[in-house]
Amino acid sequence: MKLLKKLLAALAFAPAVALAAGGGFPLDAAPDHTRDLASLQNGAKIFVNYCLNCHAASNMRYNRMRDIGLTDEQIKNNLLFAGNKVGDLMTVTLSAKDAKEWFGAAPPDLSVIARAKASAEGSGPDWLYTYLRTFYKDDTRPTGWNNMVFPNVGMPHALWELQGIRTAKFEEAKDPHDHSKTIHRFAGFEQVKPGKLSNLEYDRDVADLVSFMTWMAEPVQDTRRRLGVWVFLFLSVFAFLAWLLNRSYWKEVK
Structure with missing residues (x-):
């Protein structure tokens, strides 16, 4: 829960x-x-x-x-x-x-x-x-x-000491949907202070x-996947055996 x-x-x-x-x-x-x-x-x-x-x-x-x-x-x-x-x-x-x-x-x-x-x-x-x-x-x-x-x-920014301090650069560009308007488009980062890394x-x-x-x-994701493969193989073998049994049963009935 x-x-x-x-x-x-x-x-x-x-x-x-x-x-x-x-x-x-x-x-x-x-x-x-x-x-x-x-x-x-x-x-x-x-x-x-x-x-x-x-x-x-x-x-x-x-x-x-x-x-x-x-x-x-x-x-x-x-x-x-x-x-x-x-x-x-x-x-x-x-x-x-x-x-x-x-x-x-x-x-x-x-x-x-x-x-x-x-x-x-x-x-x-x-x-x-x-x-x-x-x-x-x-x-x-x-x-x-x-x-x-x-x-x-x-x-x-919890990891700023590792990455350092950056600012974002924006530039004005034509709106692709309306050329009469301008939009602010991201143009990359600028490193202001280096980090430890x-x-x-x-x-x-x-x-x-x-x-x-x-x-x-x-x-447990990997374990679940591995078990899923084995379960699928078991069910495939079981289904094949069940098919053989069914065929044999109905053969005798005929």
Whole structure:
């Protein structure tokens, strides 16, 4: 029941995102690192250090990360905050009231955000990958940040130290539907302050983070698929045997 409530909450948030992204900013294809344990472990580290301060993943337990090759000792030493235990859910201390006051809305739970975005945008990983790479400085916004995929986003750029500070450049162009009008067209980003990572390194870390969130949305996905293949093979053999039995039975009746 709790999982259903969280999924419904995420899906309820998704339409607002879909409307906000209605400008049609092109999405970049997210590299799929969901079968790369080293990438998933790096994504888990980034998630805990940069996302879990405001966003919870309350359907996920820390010890579930054993599935991506981490031991309890590694989880305890590298991914837990003071007072947390390996078997605890990935929750945050930030209250919904404070979050609404600071950001205008409570940050959504990220347990199934990749699946929610897949329903709303067609590709959850691609949306998240592009979203996390298109923040830019905008002093007109309350947080000082804006985003090309999600215009007027309430979330500040949590990864700005890694990516650095960029501004967005816009140029005036003729409206393709009405040449008497002009529109502001995105013309790229300008790096104002470098981050700790190069552009290539930042894209790689974002890909790892998105892969972890994709895995987290359904940790048993690979197991489910493997079992599905075996079930299909079993049913195929069973159906063939049933056909042979049926043919033999009706042959004797005739």
